[in-house]
Amino acid sequence: MSNHEQLLRQLIESMTASGSLRTQPWKDAAAAVPRHGFLRKGFFRVVPGSSPTAWTPVLEHGDGWLEACYADESLGTQIAGTIKPTDIRGEIMREPTSSSTLPSLVLRMLEDLQVEPDMNVLEIGTGTAYSAAVL
DSSP states (O other): OOHHHHHHHHHHHHHHHHTSOOOHHHHHHHHTOOGGGGOTTOEEEEOTTOSSOOEEEEOTTSTTHHHHHTSSSOEEEEETTTBOGGGOSSOBOSOEEEEEOOHHHHHHHHHHHTOOTTOOOOOOOSSOSHHHHHO
């Protein structure tokens, strides 16, 4: 089992234990979608202790990148409407404008939608397309 498969399995177990992920079809959907594939262009991490909040880019294969991809947290993927993680070095103190939403919220909302296999769903997102892939 690869490292990302192990991290994904741990994330699914955690979401199941917390009650965010309740049914087998959605567990299967979550297991079929490797979240790191939607974060290859990187994301922004909060700089600890910064005030106002500063962000620093985390690029693919960087320190902690893969582990963060499978953490149950939202990951900012764009700042100030146009700035991507690959656009800067160092820190930036602007507001995030796009993200990969925390997986437990995505799965809980999709389960609550009560989608059946033959239904059509229009999913309009502005993030990484992780939600659409799970759907």
